[in-house]
Amino acid sequence: MIGAVAPSTRGLGEQLAAIVPQRGTPTVVELGPGTGPVSAIIRQRMPSGGRQLAVEIDMNMVDYLRRRHPWLTVLPGDAAALDTLLADADVRRVDAVVSGLPWSIFPLPRQERMLGSICQVLNPGGAFTTFGYLHARRMSGARRFHELLERRFEEVVVTRAVWSNLPPALVYVCRRAVPHA
Numbered sequence: 001m002i003g004a005v006a007p008s009t010r011g012l013g014e015q016l017a018a019i020v021p022q023r024g025t026p027t028v029v030e031l032g033p034g035t036g037p038v039s040a041i042i043r044q045r046m047p048s049g050g051r052q053l054a055v056e057i058d059m060n061m062v063d064y065l066r067r068r069h070p071w072l073t074v075l076p077g078d079a080a081a082l083d084t085l086l087a088d089a090d091v092r093r094v095d096a097v098v099s100g101l102p103w104s105i106f107p108l109p110r111q112e113r114m115l116g117s118i119c120q121v122l123n124p125g126g127a128f129t130t131f132g133y134l135h136a137r138r139m140s141g142a143r144r145f146h147e148l149l150e151r152r153f154e155e156v157v158v159t160r161a162v163w164s165n166l167p168p169a170l171v172y173v174c175r176r177a178v179p180h181a
């Protein structure tokens with residue numbers, strides 16, 4: 001197929017950003033953008049008129065992102081308070097949430113709070129992507145996180161391994177949030 005790229009040949013950032021709608025005027029939020037490599041990929045996919053935001057907890061990163069990517073609306077704060085941070089920025093709902101957060105270091109109650117906040121702001125047709133490392137997928141923390149995703153979303157698709165990432169990673173593509181799971 002001309003113009004299509006098989007999922008397994010795309011990099012991690014491209015796989016995470018694949019849920020960004022390419023038509024209309026979507027609102028997209030990224031959690032934990034770090035220095036912004038995935039933000040740049042999201043930007044390439046965004047149709048003109050779309051709104052791109054990012055929530056980052058580390059103020060050094062926030063300052064860096066604002067200098068380096070002035071087109072990005074950076075909301076300083078904790079992704080666990082996503083709904084409040086977005087409301088303060090006059091955003092009620094978003095079409096896609098792309099996460100670069102290190103989920104495995106968060107204890108379960110924090111993971112639950114963060115996912116709850118994500119589900120609260122996603123439009124019914126919206127989607128959420130995040131990633132985990134291939135070597136850790138059978139570890140209890142990764143399995144627990146996967147179970148949590150399955151509880152919070154009606155559909156959770158795990159992509160094939162992204163071998164080009166070091167370490168190789170898997171992307172979770174989640175749709176149809178379950179309210180109050």
Ligand SMILES: C[S@@+](CC[C@H](N)C(=O)[O-])C[C@H]1O[C@@H](n2cnc3c(N)ncnc32)[C@H](O)[C@@H]1O
Nearest residue numbers: 032033034035036055056057058078079100101
């Ligand atoms: C793995 S790094 C980001 C990776 C990024 N895609 C990159 O390649 O640079 C994770 C980021 O999440 C941020 N972060 C961690 N916990 C967070 C939280 N609770 N809310 C928002 N950002 C958080 C960190 O400060 C860090 O910038």
